Amino acid sequence: MGKFIYHFSRILFGGWWLYSGAMHFLVEGWQPMGQEPAAIDFTQALIDSGLFEWIKIIEIILGITMLMNRWMPLTMIALTPINIVIIYWNFVLDYGVFEWVFGGLSILFNIVLMWAWRSYFWPLLIYKGDANYSLEPHMHAR
Numbered sequence: 001m002g003k004f005i006y007h008f009s010r011i012l013f014g015g016w017w018l019y020s021g022a023m024h025f026l027v028e029g030w031q032p033m034g035q036e037p038a039a040i041d042f043t044q045a046l047i048d049s050g051l052f053e054w055i056k057i058i059e060i061i062l063g064i065t066m067l068m069n070r071w072m073p074l075t076m077i078a079l080t081p082i083n084i085v086i087i088y089w090n091f092v093l094d095y096g097v098f099e100w101v102f103g104g105l106s107i108l109f110n111i112v113l114m115w116a117w118r119s120y121f122w123p124l125l126i127y128k129g130d131a132n133y134s135l136e137p138h139m140h141a142r
Contacts, residue, residue: 006116010066013109017079018063024056039094055082066113073120076113083110 023030031047033040046052058078065075083106090103114121 002116005112007069009109009112010069013113014063014066016063017059017066021056021059021061021063024052034089034094035096036094038092039089042089042093058082072113073117076110076117076121080110 031043031052033043043052046055059082062075062079062082065071087103087106090099090106
């Protein structure tokens with residue numbers, strides 16, 4: 001059952017990210033701006049700064065890697081900062097039932113996908129470790 005939940009979440013979330021990223025480039029004016037002034041101002045600032053295009057390109061790349069089930073630990077790390085902003089936007093800047101559902105699903109999908117790859121994340125929590133100063137591309141176990 002866990003494998004089904006993982007793959008279901010990965011395909012749905014990956015498709016969601018790919019769709020969200022691609023629609024920005026395919027349909028002019030498609031991007032939902034929100035209903036609240038703070039959400040509209042925030043989204044417009046991202047668009048005006050040019051950062052929004054980069055975010056959408058990253059969404060497309062991460063959607064593809066999720067759908068392919070490749071580079072998943074890196075994908076999960078890369079999508080976390082963007083997803084934190086998306087969750088904040090849904091719960092704080094533009095609140096409502098629809099936004100809360102999308103914010104909640106974002107949290108749920110992140111938990112499901114990260115849990116499956118948790119063994120790759122635990123080493124990132126090492127408080128004080130030994131650096132590898134060699135030019136070799138991998139670490140040697142001691």
